[in-house]
Amino acid sequence: MPATFNHTSHAICGNAQHEKMEKKKMTEVKINELFVPKGTKRRGGKKLKKDNGVCIHEAGTPNAPAVNLARVQVNSPNSVVNGWHFSVDDKEAWQSFPLDEVAEHSGKREGNDTTVAIEIADKVTAGEYWRKAVDNAAWLAAWILRQKGHTKAVHKQNIWQHNDWSGKDCPRQIRKGNPVNWAAFVAKVNEYLAAMLAPASAPTPAPAPQPQPNKALVEAFVTRLYAASLDRAPDPEGFKGWVNALMNRALDPWQVARGIVLSDESIGQRETTEEWVKELYRALLGREPDVDGEQNWLARLYTDMSRVAVVDGILGSSEFSGVAAAMGF
Template structure:
């Protein structure tokens, strides 16, 4: 994975409208950290996922805070609001969701997307006052809440396994 400073990835904003099915405006009960997901849909960059959440804000309840790919990050919810993403009330009420846009799950694209997700997780954790990422204390897999095989590629070790991903988050936190 790449070496990068905490300020090197641009975060674009396209917030889901407040008061819609997808965004109630309810505040997180507690800031436990981040939950990592993979979109599970090929051929869609981060911007497409953000636009889909925005354009279909009354079609579904589920949502997520950030989508990241190999070149950019899109934020759809404020850091202090609930998004229905984890499959369990506790996960939704306490974590910020990062969705990795897996338009391709191989090669340099995927390595950069996962690296940017690690950078983003560190950036969020730093915003919330965390100095170290610890699995099930302030960084979770979607699987930890729901049992779903997500983030599937990272769980398979593509391009890194979960322990290496958390280690990369910690490298960025220390930068």
């Protein structure tokens, strides 16, 4: 193999395959706003007296999505007093009251004055629609609790059934285990709440940009490899290829040195073993060999070591690492 630049031949290529794992995103429910007009029968504007968390209802209105439940409150603000803060279905949530205002939803004064109401739009109480609507309600409950500073949902402390206040069989489907029972629903709320409260992973810092190699030293290194190993000046094409590969960090000094010193052209040189060791020192380290080092390598070559192993031995030395470091590697 001639000592001309050949990236494919000399680059070290890994063949390990990396499986990219994509973390599943947590459910996030879009919250729209359609507030009941303030100062109406439904929305008197009173502030909650204390924070007892959230109260879960089921609307009991077949075929009505969440947006319809929200519109009912806005379109008839003076017909009745009862109201609720949020309506949720399988796709989205609609907010009708601010989080700090009273809505008449529980059937008990304490429930109205202390909790935020969620109505699950039970237009269908089976299949994927209902499973997703209930799951979205759990996310919404967690979101509200988080806004109010809670770190865990506990039944009758900060998460309530409508039944807890009024005795009504509501939320009816969840109370009978469709699609999950109440304990599982509260557990799901806590799962979402924990995820919301978890600290965001710190972004992986971008690697520091590597300094540009010293072009003058890179060119001198390539020129020296040609002169010592091939006994000639570099041809323009080969010189440009090796220098560009080093400057762009496509190859490192260890790869370039092996590529030239162990090329067919270099191996075909008719020098003695003693001459070859001297040339190797000049090529790789830029100096004449010290007596002890030269004698050590010669002794190994005359017994059990190949020339390739000697090249790798010098390339693995701390002295050659210093040569590479001086160039910027």
